[in-house]
Amino acid sequence: MINKIGLDLYGGDNAPESTIQGAIFALKNGILKNSELYIIGNLEDKTVFQGHENVHFIEAENTVTNETKPTQVIRLKNSSIYKGCEMLRTGDLDAFVSAGNTGALLSAGTFIAGRLEGIKRPALALALPGKNNKPRILVDAGANSEVKAEHFYDFAREGIAYAKFMDIKNPRVGILNIGTEEEKGTSTVRDAAEILKEKEDIDYVGFVEAREIFGNNFDVLLTDGFTGNNILKTIEGTAYYILDELRSTVNKGGLLTKIGALLMKKSLYSLRSKIDYRQYGGTFFLGVNGHLVKAHGSSDSEAISNAIYVAQKASSENLVSKITL
Amino acid sequence: MINKIGLDLYGGDNAPESTIQGAIFALKNGILKNSELYIIGNLEDKTVFQGHENVHFIEAENTVTNETKPTQVIRLKNSSIYKGCEMLRTGDLDAFVSAGNTGALLSAGTFIAGRLEGIKRPALALALPGKNNKPRILVDAGANSEVKAEHFYDFAREGIAYAKFMDIKNPRVGILNIGTEEEKGTSTVRDAAEILKEKEDIDYVGFVEAREIFGNNFDVLLTDGFTGNNILKTIEGTAYYILDELRSTVNKGGLLTKIGALLMKKSLYSLRSKIDYRQYGGTFFLGVNGHLVKAHGSSDSEAISNAIYVAQKASSENLVSKITL
The missing domain is CATH 3.40.718.10 (Isopropylmalate Dehydrogenase)
Known part of the structure; x- marks a missing residue:
C-alpha cells in the first residue's frame, strides 16, 4: 500500500524553511519509501525536490496565522490547512502534517475532515x-x-x-x-x-x-x-x-x-x-477522519521529519481505524 | 501582643510524634517567644512540655481521619479540627496549625471559623x-x-x-x-x-x-x-x-x-x-476568619515547626486583616 502524506508548507515559527528541510531529510533517509508526499502551499522554487518522483505540489495560500480563530478557518478555503483537511476527507490523503495554529487545525480537522463515527470530541x-x-x-x-x-x-x-x-x-x-x-x-x-x-x-x-x-x-x-x-x-x-x-x-x-x-x-x-x-515527533488529533498530525510550533527540520515519520507509520498501520469500535 | 497559636495534635502521617517533636523544637528555638501554644488533642504524657509555661492543653478527640468527608466534620464537635476552628471563631486563637485532612480542614475553616467579610471562597x-x-x-x-x-x-x-x-x-x-x-x-x-x-x-x-x-x-x-x-x-x-x-x-x-x-x-x-x-512551611487557607495553616500531610517535626513559625509570623503581622478591603 502507498501512503499519501500531506505536509503543510506554512505554519510553525521556522516555516517554510524548516518544512522544506524536514521533507528533504525524510526523503533522503527512506522515511517516505512507500509514500507519496504532497506539499501543500505555494512553493516557488521546486527545484530542491528534483529527483524525488514521489513529491507532489498542491497550491494553497498562507492565510492561517497564529491569530486566526478556530471559527475563521472554515472560511479560508484556499489555506493550506483547509486544503489538507479537505484532502483527508476525500481520501486523497491518508495523513496530514502541520506545525500551524493548533486551534485552527483542530477546527479544520473536526469540521472539514470530519469526525469518526461514534466520536463526539476529537x-x-x-x-x-x-x-x-x-x-x-x-x-x-x-x-x-x-x-x-x-x-x-x-x-x-x-x-x-x-x-x-x-x-x-x-x-x-x-x-x-x-x-x-x-x-x-x-x-x-x-x-x-x-x-x-x-x-x-x-x-x-x-x-x-x-x-x-x-x-x-x-x-x-x-x-x-x-x-x-x-x-x-x-x-x-x-x-x-x-x-x-x-x-x-x-x-x-x-x-x-x-x-x-x-x-x-x-x-x-x-x-x-x-x-x-x-x-x-508529532502529536495526533485523534477522532478525526484521517491521520492529523500536529508538529510543534517551534519545529525545526528534524522535528518535521519526525512528524512525517509518525504520520507515515500511522498511515501504514491505519491507526485511525482502530479507534472506531 | 501575645499570639495565641493552636496546634492540632492529630492529623498527618507521623502524628502525634512529629507534632510533639515539632512543638518542642519550636519552643526550644525561640519561635514561640511572644506566643501561647495550645495543643489540641488528648496528650497522655504532658511531662515532655514541662518547663514551658506558655504551653496549654485543650482536650479533643482524634475523630477526623483521611476518609472523613468535608461535610462530616461539622458534626464532629469534639474533634481537634472542629475545636481549633471554633477557637479561631471566638478569638481564643489567632492561628491554628493542622497537618490533617485538607478537605475537612477547609470545610471546618469555612463553616466553623467562618469567612472574612466580602469573601465568598477561601x-x-x-x-x-x-x-x-x-x-x-x-x-x-x-x-x-x-x-x-x-x-x-x-x-x-x-x-x-x-x-x-x-x-x-x-x-x-x-x-x-x-x-x-x-x-x-x-x-x-x-x-x-x-x-x-x-x-x-x-x-x-x-x-x-x-x-x-x-x-x-x-x-x-x-x-x-x-x-x-x-x-x-x-x-x-x-x-x-x-x-x-x-x-x-x-x-x-x-x-x-x-x-x-x-x-x-x-x-x-x-x-x-x-x-x-x-x-x-505551611500553606494558608486564606479568606477564613483567622490564620488557618495547613501543614503537609507527610510533615516531619521540622515541617511542623516551620508551620508553627509561619503561623506565629502571620499572627504578629495580622495577615488576615490585610485581605479585607
Missing part, C-alpha cells in the same frame, strides 16, 4: 516520557477546554488506540484527579469515572494524581484539554527550570563542581533529551 | 519557588475544585495579601491559561480576566502559561483549585522524576560520571531543597 493525544522508558499517553493535551463526562469515553478510546500504536499492550486507563478517593475532584471527573467503570472495552484503573504522572500505574491518562495543556506546560517549565538552576549552581560553584559537571555532561545531556516529549 | 494559597529566589504565590492550590469567574477576585485579594506577607512589594496578578491570547481557555478564565481588568485594586497582568510558572512576569497566579492542585503535584512529580533519572543515569554511568556526581553532590542537594515548596 482530542490531542500526546506521548509523555516515563519510568522504564515506556511512554504514557495523555488525552486531551489541549484540544477541548470545556468537556462533559461523556467525552471521557471518546478520550479513552482515542488514547487506547494510540497506546497500542506506541506498542503498549492492554493499555490501562486512568483519570487525572486531585486525589484517588471516589469523592475527590469535580463532578465531571466523578461522573466520567462512573461511566468508564461500566465500559467492558476499557481497563479502567481509577483516579491518578499528577505526582504519579511518570509512574507505572497507568498507560493512558485522561483529562480535559485545559488541565491537560497546563500539565504539559508545567512539566516543560519545571524541567527547564531545574536544568537552568543546575547550570547556574554549577556556574557559581568552585572548580571541583565545574569538573564534576564536565564529567557528567553526557548524563545531563541524555537526561535532557529523555524528558523532552518532542522526541516522539 | 482558598489554599501556596508559595512556589522561582527564579531569583523570589517566591510566587499560587491561589487556589486545591481548596475549590469548581469555581466561578467572580471567585477569582477573592483569590486575587487573598494572593496579594499573602504576597505582601512574603515581602513582595506591589504584587502583579496573572491568571493561568493555556495561551496568552484573549480568546484562549475556558469561559471561566475569560470572564475572570474581564472582571480583574476592571478592578483598580488589582495590578492585573493578563494570562500566564504554565511553562512560565517559574518566570518573572507575575507574583500571584490565579487558577481553580482543581487545576492548581494538579499543577502543584505535576511540579513535584516532574522534579522527583528528573532527580531519580539523574541518579539512575549516574548509577549506570562509568567511573568518571560517578566522580562527577560526587563532586556535584552539594549542588544537587541544594537544588533539591530549592525546588521543594515545603521549604516555606
